[in-house]
Amino acid sequence: MIKENVVTLQHFVSVEELTNEEVLALLARGEEFKAGAKFEGLEKQTFACNLFFENSTRTHNSFHIAECKLGLDVMEFDVSTSAVSKGETLYDTILTLGALGVEVCVIRHNQEHYYEELIKSPNIDCAIVNGGDGSGQHPSQCALDLMTIQEEFGTFEGLKVAIVGDLFHSRVARSNMQMLKRLGAELYFAAPEVWYPSEEFDQYGTYLPIDEIVDKVDVMMMLRVQHERHDGTVFLSKEDYHRKYGLTVERAKRMKPTAIIMHPAPVNRDAELADELVESEQSRIVTQMTNGVYVRMAILEAVLRGRNCLK
């Protein structure tokens, strides 16, 4: 066990690079922050910079709030008015921010594994926190999802979790299935066949129609239909998608009474999920957002410790 939930990280880019102990300690630290634990404080004035090359509301704003709560000076990097518009690369941008004295860069980028070049370079002088890389990983979303599940059930061991929807394009699915399996959960996948990459996913769980899953699992984790990552060909109408693959009101009635509904949001209401389920009793979608702030505080604290920025 990690003592007093003190995790030290150089970067936070993918769940694969974290031990189970580190993940659990981050969740525990997130709960401490949620319960009102005081942050020990920064050694001196410290700058964080958020660089979102893809649209975001939740991840972006919750990192912003988490940074403010840790007393960081927050810089919002506006991609469209930066030298990126003159053709400057991500590498040269981060090299610059490090040279200016920024300690942590939170980055969302459409290129998978964008962070590898950055964390390998001896000249990049700041910590990288991955806010999502293309269809790759979304490790801070994974952390908040785990925190929400753990709050509910106390454990992951033997828990039955369904991940439902656009598995192919989902970085949330990739991060979550790896961590949930490692932590002892049993996974089920439901998805249109074209969105189910069996070679990649079969090793993690069982692929079944949603109707054979919905009454068995403890967690219905619905994924967003990511229109922005598709090539424009819509193979199903919203209504058809909802009827065939979505969590309808009828299906929700078959859920175990103790089971919960999750979604990384933004929700396409009445597509992945019936409109009335979003804010329903069994939904933890709002709780997920709230937890995101606290677990991101824990993540940032860990990389700030890695940078020797803490008191």
Next chain:
Amino acid sequence: MIKENVVTLQHFVSVEELTNEEVLALLARGEEFKAGAKFEGLEKQTFACNLFFENSTRTHNSFHIAECKLGLDVMEFDVSTSAVSKGETLYDTILTLGALGVEVCVIRHNQEHYYEELIKSPNIDCAIVNGGDGSGQHPSQCALDLMTIQEEFGTFEGLKVAIVGDLFHSRVARSNMQMLKRLGAELYFAAPEVWYPSEEFDQYGTYLPIDEIVDKVDVMMMLRVQHERHDGTVFLSKEDYHRKYGLTVERAKRMKPTAIIMHPAPVNRDAELADELVESEQSRIVTQMTNGVYVRMAILEAVLRGRNCLK
């Protein structure tokens, strides 16, 4: 009378929902802030978020400054890089911000009455401050206009106020005519006929040509020609508009020596107003901007009190 100008509001969305006492107490509190009054302080770290779906310089920046002066942590919501670009609704956006812990959202939106759905929902956990809704209301602009008039004349009772220009599209006109009438002022309207919705406005004041008004009133409140709300058909050139409906240098000479010129800005110089009048002795346009910061501090304080955020 409201004791010591202590106003408590759940939201601040429209002048119709405020009593005269509340409005006057907000103005008085604005004057206190302008005179250097200390703000009592926030109970704990508190977040405000500004969401401007329509362009703004004055309202946006003056809310930002007012928020900083109250010690709030200010978040600027960038619509173009948020999940709104993925189709997320305003409702789900504000639901999210509330879940993240934001206490106050200042919103400008092109949809009239956008706020009704928000303030009715039991799940939206933050105060809404209206920074302008389409051609509906602009209540914080109204408050700063009233503050500027009261500073000048000490009272509204019997004051003669002309509102001149694009009345049809003006949320400023709508908010101001209601409040000014309620506070005892006498209203005059001058406008091109196509921009004068007589059914709505006749009950509030008298419609007359500008030349029959300019020498009688205490306040010449000029409205902006809102090209961005028109359908592209310009019925008059700038020069013709100025000559027929604008405050020309010649007309300004006929004003009472004690009368003042107001404009919500941005001014189309030499359209609504002769260029040299904008920063002239009788103009209060710059004062209006300055007052905006202080009265918005009073407004924010009132909703923060409603959220139990004050010490």
Next chain:
Amino acid sequence: MIKENVVTLQHFVSVEELTNEEVLALLARGEEFKAGAKFEGLEKQTFACNLFFENSTRTHNSFHIAECKLGLDVMEFDVSTSAVSKGETLYDTILTLGALGVEVCVIRHNQEHYYEELIKSPNIDCAIVNGGDGSGQHPSQCALDLMTIQEEFGTFEGLKVAIVGDLFHSRVARSNMQMLKRLGAELYFAAPEVWYPSEEFDQYGTYLPIDEIVDKVDVMMMLRVQHERHDGTVFLSKEDYHRKYGLTVERAKRMKPTAIIMHPAPVNRDAELADELVESEQSRIVTQMTNGVYVRMAILEAVLRGRNCLK
């Protein structure tokens, strides 16, 4: 000499308006900040606003950090969502910000000498700091370049400095050649003939092919090929530009062992400069960025003193 590096400025818009003593005192103050000197502090809560009408990463973010380090409340003016999009002029925008209580505006604008109208007006109530005006001046870049050279060589007297590349469009070149000459350096220019405005530049230095310069000088100051200021006609491929006018690895080998490489960045790698030289031992490009923060603190401190904002 200026006592204890205490410079007082009303505005900071062009190197021509600064004495040598003022420039040297700003550099010395920058070094003090870099060495950890404490800033004496602001009299009261003070607002700075950054208005970048042209893209920027380094200048923008380093002013932002410098402002935060001085304890200023920083506002980022988003041009695209401001009333500028409704046609409001720069003059009226700055008039507004001054009326709202902003003390310092840092402005980058594509119009040369944009600042003249602002600093002449009696109604503009804030200090102007020029972050670059079209192809005119870039005085804060000049200051950080001088700081970097002085750190290296201790003096400017007799120093041989080459400025190489797109001299015609470069505000960096214009600011630097004036100041370097005034401070006693000897200048050399290398550039494609179409980018060498001999009438303007001949009085400041000697125009020679890069191969006749590279082994003689102490500083190789490479300029960015500013595609964004060209009219679309590319007269040379990147490879040809590099071979004829760039600092190739071969040319770099002929440099004096004590000579340094500078570039305002963003670098077009393998155009102005070979990729492997950017982060090489002789390069001071990263140091330039770091120094930018500290010298901008000195500049801002000087104008804040001019506004009576300091303790």
